[in-house]
Amino acid sequence: MALINIASILADTLRVLEKTTPPGGVELLSYKRNRSIAIIKKDTVKVRLQEQGYQEQEIDIPLSQLARELKAMIKREFPRSRKVRMIKFQNPKTLEQLRQKI
Numbered sequence: 001m002a003l004i005n006i007a008s009i010l011a012d013t014l015r016v017l018e019k020t021t022p023p024g025g026v027e028l029l030s031y032k033r034n035r036s037i038a039i040i041k042k043d044t045v046k047v048r049l050q051e052q053g054y055q056e057q058e059i060d061i062p063l064s065q066l067a068r069e070l071k072a073m074i075k076r077e078f079p080r081s082r083k084v085r086m087i088k089f090q091n092p093k094t095l096e097q098l099r100q101k102i
Helices: 006-019 063-077 092-096
Strands: 002-005 025-029 036-041 046-052 057-062 083-089
Touching (some): 006 025, 006 083, 057 063, 083 092
Antiparallel strands (some): 002 083
């Protein structure tokens, strides 16, 4: 788990996703861990976005539209944040674990 600057989170997330094998992905969490965006790579051309926080939604989109959707979600979920937690995972089942909230 690493704290990443919000200005570079989009580029860092896309770079990590290129190296990830399906069904792995990345989870972005607020500092207090009460809001999150999970990006699960389904195959080489599709990803699933799971948003939990101000809005609750799950959408499947092509990898080509990921940057635009993710940018909008980051602005909505982390409006005043300067740092965001990034967690890489290999199995989407790890998203269901309870995390300690600060």
